[in-house]
Each structure stands twice: as structure tokens, then as C-alpha cells.
Amino acid sequence: MSRPVAIDVSHLGKTYDKVRAVEDLSFQVYTGEIFGLLGPNGAGKSTTLRILITLLNPTSGSARIFGLDSVKDADRVRQTIGYVPQERAIDRFLTGREHLELLADLYHLSADDAAKRIPQLLKLVELEQQADRPAKTYSGGMKRKLDIACGLLPDPKILFLDEPTLGLDVQSRLRIWDHVRAMRERGITVVMTTNYLDEADRLCDRIAIIDGGRIKALGAPNELKVGLxxxxxxxxxxxxxxxxxxxxxxxxxxxxxxxxxxxxxxxxxxxxxxxxxxxxxxxxxxxxxxxxxxxxxxPRLDDVFIAHTGRSIKDDQPRAEDS
Amino acid sequence: MKEYSQEIRALTMRWVRRLSREKFSMLFTLVQPMLFWLIFFGNLFQRAADLQVTQSSSYISFLTAGVVVMTVLNNGLAGGVDLLFDKENGFLERLMSTPIHRTSVILSRFIFVTTITSLQVLVILAVAWLFGVHPVTGLAGVATILLIGMMFGVGLTAISMAMAFSVKSHGDFFSVLGFLSLPMIFLSSALVPLAAMPGWMGFLAQFNPMTWAIDAVRPLILQGWAEALPHVGMVIGVMVLFDALCLYGGARAFRRAIG
CATH class of the missing domain: 3.30.70.920 (Lrp/AsnC effector binding domain/regulation of amino acid metabolism (RAM) domain)
Incomplete structure (x- = not known):
């Protein structure tokens, strides 16, 4: 029995100014799973993610989100997805609540729906106390929670997270992981990029190891380890x-x-x-x-990564930016 | 259509909120042109300027048109700055991942910059009034001045946004901005009439759209409709062309950046 497919990526390629960021990428994401794109910086994870959320057009191949093409049906894709960018995609001068109010208008929610959903989300990510303070007073973990609330505002079928725990302290990381698992419980499909092996191992149901713009291995972390x-x-x-x-x-x-x-x-x-x-x-x-x-x-995921890419992911230190 | 206006209203309100949270910045934005140029510069050169050359009763009354258009210039050229920061910190990406019309963010910025600039022009005219500068064409003249300012501002804001979308770093953006702004002012009729400029500067200033705008605003303040109308007609034609060019360039830069 095959599982229902949420995302179908087929022979995807993206070239910037003759540099190949992503080459012949094919994979499927099943509904209701947490899918991880794991790789060092510059591997092509973020490019892939940006194509899936319709912010980049592929130069070859295609990506379908619930059967909708990421280029031709971009507007309808945008209505079914939520996106949590890398840290700091926050307006310092707006309060947490104002962020959500802004996005509610951009997703064309009615005033009633917005008034109902925004307090629920603030409660969910435990930001009720700080909701009316400008975001510049937030800690890294609080900003991240606000990011996630923003991503959940449209009540998406798929949530995309770009490096959700980059630069966070251990406790905040664990809380974010809990939130991501809670989303899966609610039936949301989650696609995330990460360059942390333990995060991919402990959080993701399946992962694609990407290096040099290509998929090197694909499967559940345990399968990959056993496969070694x-x-x-x-x-x-x-x-x-x-x-x-x-x-x-x-x-x-x-x-x-x-x-x-x-x-x-x-x-x-x-x-x-x-x-x-x-x-x-x-x-x-x-x-x-x-x-x-x-x-x-x-076998640890390190061993898997080394076996498939010929190097350790730690050779490349995590940085705040990734292209 | 209902969705479009909902988006634009929300995005425009965001700019207003940001401005209201930056109280100091707001104050300086509002006060700077009238303080530096109109009050200091205008009064400073009151006796140094030859009123035969400026053809006006006081240097301030000559300068008012220049300060009005300078304000439009500076606000317009800085109009893309906030989008530049949005692009750099990823907020723009967040906005563009929502199902909004691709033009909404830009349109909200035009609305915001135009409104703020118009308010500022009104404040400048009010301060000039206190120094005895009474526009001879009255309220209709003031409305015409606002129209010219808006038309010039749209093109400038488009240039600024195009730059914001094209530059690699914000250092580049501010370098270009700094390089553009003062020469545009000196090579225009803002401070000195064209006829009194050194030949080569006067020659260059003829091609500056700012000169056209000033030459239409100035007679509206100093002389009257009869002298102003030909200039106003001309500047509207020039601005339509200028805006069309800038908007075309801006749209291309935007499409390249956003895809």
C-alpha cells in the first residue's frame, strides 16, 4: 500500500548564473510526516525549499504540492502552505500580535476568524504574556516561537521550516522540537531543512541527505543506519x-x-x-x-552521512546564512 | 478586489506603525528639510543672494520651491530603504510566500511614501508662510504643487525600490544614494536660477527632472497662474515620461529579484 503523497519533486534543477545549486532532485514527501532536508551549508537545501514555497522557479523539472504545480499554480500553493523562514525574519518594531494581524490580512482571513485564531496561536506557542511587546525585546527562542505562530496562521496543510533551531540554546531547541511534533499530531505535514544531525535523527520521520545539489541518500534515519x-x-x-x-x-x-x-x-x-x-x-x-x-x-547518522558524502557534516561549520 | 484592498491596507498600516514607533526618526525626517534648508540656508543667504538674480522679494521665497522639490527627492530616493531591510532580513520572503498579489508590497510603499511626502510639503509651505512666503496662486496652487510632487515622487521611489532589489548589500545602496542626492540638488534650479549658474552647470541642470519640477512650482508660489501654467503643462508631460521609465525599470528589477 502506498501512502498519500503531499509533495512530489521530479528531476528538479536550479541554476544560478551557470552555477548549479540543485541537480536532478527527485523525492516524495508523504502526508503527515516530518521530512528533513539534511546537508551542509550550500548543499542546496534552501534552494530546494524556496522552490517548494514558490519563491524560486526551477530551471528544470517540477515540484507538485498536493498535485499543484509550484510555478503554474503558485497562488493556490501559497494558500495551502505555511512558511517559517530562518531566524530574524521579524519586524523589530511590530509586536507579536501585530505580526499575526498583518499576516491574517495577507491570508485574507475575515476579522472574526483572525480574532479567534490569533489568541489561540499565541497561547499555543506560549507568547501570550509578550504578545503586545515590540519584537525587538524578544529573545531568540521567543522570536522563533513567533515565527512558528506566523507559519501556522493560515492553518496550512504543509508547514515549511528553514533551519528551525539554528543558533538556539538547548532548551529552546527542545521546545521547538516539541512544537514540530505537535504539528504532526495535528495532521500537518512538515518539511524542514537542517544541518544538525541529531535534529534530523530525533525529529524527522524521513530524511534526504543532500550534498553538492544532489540527493545522496533518502529514507528513515533508522533505515539509513541499518542500511550501512x-x-x-x-x-x-x-x-x-x-x-x-x-x-x-x-x-x-x-x-x-x-x-x-x-x-x-x-x-x-x-x-x-x-x-x-x-x-x-x-x-x-x-x-x-x-x-x-x-x-x-x-551506526549513527554521522556514519551514514560520511558513508554517502565521503565527509563529515562538521567539516562545514554551521553559519547563519545558507544559499 | 476586496482581498487586494485588504492586503494593501494591512501593508500600508505596517509602514505607518513602523514610523510611529521610531519617534526620533519621524521627528528628524519631518524637521530636517525645513530646519536645514528653509530656515538656516534661506535666512543665511538672505543678504548674500542678489534679489535681482533670484527675481523674488526674499531669498526664502525663492528657495521654498527648491526645498519642496528637494524633500520630494530625498523621500523618494529613500523610499526603498525599508524594502531593502525587508529583503535582507527575510521579511520580504515571508510576505511573498503568502497568497498576496505580487504588486501589493510595492503599491503599499508608494502609497505610504507619497502620503508622508505630501504631508511634509504642506508643513514646509506652512513654515514658509510664517516667514512671509504666501503662494500667490492660493489653495489651488498648493494642490498643483502636491500633484507635481507626487508625480516626481513616484518615479524616484520606483528608482529607489529598483535599487533596493538589485544591490548586493545595503552599503552599496547608501553609497549610491549619497552620491545621487547632493549633485541632483546642486545641478538643479533649487538654490540658484539656471541663468545665474556657471555655463556648464546650467547646461547639465536643464536635463535634471528636478529643474523642471522646480520651474513649475516656483511661479505657482511667486508669480501666478499666467506664468506658471506653461511650466505646469510641461512638467506634467515630462513627469509622465519620467515615471513611465522609472516604473518600467523598477518592474524589471522587481521581477528579477522576486521571480
Missing amino acids: GGDLVSLTVREHDRVEKLAAAIRDLPAIRAVATTTNGLDIRVDSPEKALPAILDAANRLTCQLEFIDYHR
Whole structure:
């Protein structure tokens, strides 16, 4: 059974002044999921997002939002989506409430609807107390909450978030994550860009890893990790001369995927650590091979990112801007 | 149509709110041209200026038309600044991601700049009145002055917005602005009549749309309808052309920036 598709991106390309920002991008976002575009700065995430929210026209391919073309039906697309830009897209001189009032008029809400919805949103993002203060007095986290309230004002079917937690402290990040999850509970499809691995891992149902304008991997964070080929067990062996013999013995054990020798031991990829670990220890005992150190970890999204792009996302420090 | 007016009203109110929150900025915007140019400059040159050359009873009365048009110039050229900041901090993107008509933001800015400028022109005329400058064409003349100011202002605001959408950084914007504003004033009939200028400056000043505007506003204040009407007719023609050119350029810059 296939899930209902909210966004269908097909062979999307965007070239600025001969520079290819995005190339042959194809993916689908299902309704009701949190979909993440993960990649370093300049990877093409923001370009993709801007095409989806109709602010940029693609140079090739197409993007359909609930069947509506992002270029031809731009006006109708704009009525079904909400957008939360990167931080600071706020008018310092307006109060929080005035932001929402302005947007209510731009979405053509009636005065009654606006009067009903604005207090609800302020309550939802916990800004009731500060609603009538100018936004220049807001903290980073409060601005972000106002951003989100603005994005939710049109009661969108899809909400787009551009780097929702960039530059926020830990507590504010966790609150924003809660808000994003709450949106999913309400049936809103969420599409977000991020260059934080833990955010993609813990918040998103599915992610697309983008690097150099192309999709390098696509799937649920767990699938991607499992796809790497099992969990990793690293052994440090005291007697180096026995490593080869031990490797040979372990290779034949059940639930073992691959064994590689390292400078002072073995790296073993295992399917199920519950079965593999006792068997590995048993083999070591049988060969009277003393183990100095055992490390076991599940593949992290870092490992996935490195495996698909050949580099760590941290090579590129997060900055406030992204093109 | 109902939606369009709802958008424009809300966007225009935003500019009004911003201005009202920046009380100091508002005060200086309003006071600066009359204080610096009309009161200081006008009185300072009262005796230095040759009234035979300016063909007026006082230098202030000669200068009033110049200050009115200068105000239009400065407000118009600065008209895009707020959009520049909106573009830089992403607010414009937020606005454009809503289902508004693509022209609403720009139209709201025209309405706002034109209204503020007209109010300012009225204040300048009122202050000039206190210094004994009484427009001989009366209220109808004042209305004509406002019309000329609006027509000139629309073109200038369009230039300013086109620049706001095209520049890479706001440093560029303010450099160009600073470079444009004073030469436009000196190379016009704002401070000195064309006939009394050095030949080459007078020659250049003929091509300055500001000169055309001033030459129509000045007789409305000093001389009367008979002298003013030919100039008014001429300036309206020139401004229609000027506005058409500026709006065309502005629309192109806007389409490039917003897509």
C-alpha cells in the first residue's frame, strides 16, 4: 500500500548564473510526516525549499504540492502552505500580535476568524504574556516561537521550516522540537531543512541527505543506519599475533556481516548484537585470546552521512546564512 | 478586489506603525528639510543672494520651491530603504510566500511614501508662510504643487525600490544614494536660477527632472497662474515620461529579484 503523497519533486534543477545549486532532485514527501532536508551549508537545501514555497522557479523539472504545480499554480500553493523562514525574519518594531494581524490580512482571513485564531496561536506557542511587546525585546527562542505562530496562521496543510533551531540554546531547541511534533499530531505535514544531525535523527520521520545539489541518500534515519550494514563491534586485542586467527574464527559465526582488522584489533559489523556478542566472546575464550577493550555502537547518522558524502557534516561549520 | 484592498491596507498600516514607533526618526525626517534648508540656508543667504538674480522679494521665497522639490527627492530616493531591510532580513520572503498579489508590497510603499511626502510639503509651505512666503496662486496652487510632487515622487521611489532589489548589500545602496542626492540638488534650479549658474552647470541642470519640477512650482508660489501654467503643462508631460521609465525599470528589477 502506498501512502498519500503531499509533495512530489521530479528531476528538479536550479541554476544560478551557470552555477548549479540543485541537480536532478527527485523525492516524495508523504502526508503527515516530518521530512528533513539534511546537508551542509550550500548543499542546496534552501534552494530546494524556496522552490517548494514558490519563491524560486526551477530551471528544470517540477515540484507538485498536493498535485499543484509550484510555478503554474503558485497562488493556490501559497494558500495551502505555511512558511517559517530562518531566524530574524521579524519586524523589530511590530509586536507579536501585530505580526499575526498583518499576516491574517495577507491570508485574507475575515476579522472574526483572525480574532479567534490569533489568541489561540499565541497561547499555543506560549507568547501570550509578550504578545503586545515590540519584537525587538524578544529573545531568540521567543522570536522563533513567533515565527512558528506566523507559519501556522493560515492553518496550512504543509508547514515549511528553514533551519528551525539554528543558533538556539538547548532548551529552546527542545521546545521547538516539541512544537514540530505537535504539528504532526495535528495532521500537518512538515518539511524542514537542517544541518544538525541529531535534529534530523530525533525529529524527522524521513530524511534526504543532500550534498553538492544532489540527493545522496533518502529514507528513515533508522533505515539509513541499518542500511550501512549492521552495528559495529570493535575489539582491542592484547596479543597482536592472534588477531588473524581470531578473525578467521569469528567470520564463520552466525549474525556476523563483515570483519576487518585494524591496527590493534578487529572491527566487526554484526546483524544482531544479542547473538553476535556472546559468540564473539566465546571464540576469543576458546583461542585464549585476551581482550583489552570492547566497544559496541549502533551506526549513527554521522556514519551514514560520511558513508554517502565521503565527509563529515562538521567539516562545514554551521553559519547563519545558507544559499 | 476586496482581498487586494485588504492586503494593501494591512501593508500600508505596517509602514505607518513602523514610523510611529521610531519617534526620533519621524521627528528628524519631518524637521530636517525645513530646519536645514528653509530656515538656516534661506535666512543665511538672505543678504548674500542678489534679489535681482533670484527675481523674488526674499531669498526664502525663492528657495521654498527648491526645498519642496528637494524633500520630494530625498523621500523618494529613500523610499526603498525599508524594502531593502525587508529583503535582507527575510521579511520580504515571508510576505511573498503568502497568497498576496505580487504588486501589493510595492503599491503599499508608494502609497505610504507619497502620503508622508505630501504631508511634509504642506508643513514646509506652512513654515514658509510664517516667514512671509504666501503662494500667490492660493489653495489651488498648493494642490498643483502636491500633484507635481507626487508625480516626481513616484518615479524616484520606483528608482529607489529598483535599487533596493538589485544591490548586493545595503552599503552599496547608501553609497549610491549619497552620491545621487547632493549633485541632483546642486545641478538643479533649487538654490540658484539656471541663468545665474556657471555655463556648464546650467547646461547639465536643464536635463535634471528636478529643474523642471522646480520651474513649475516656483511661479505657482511667486508669480501666478499666467506664468506658471506653461511650466505646469510641461512638467506634467515630462513627469509622465519620467515615471513611465522609472516604473518600467523598477518592474524589471522587481521581477528579477522576486521571480
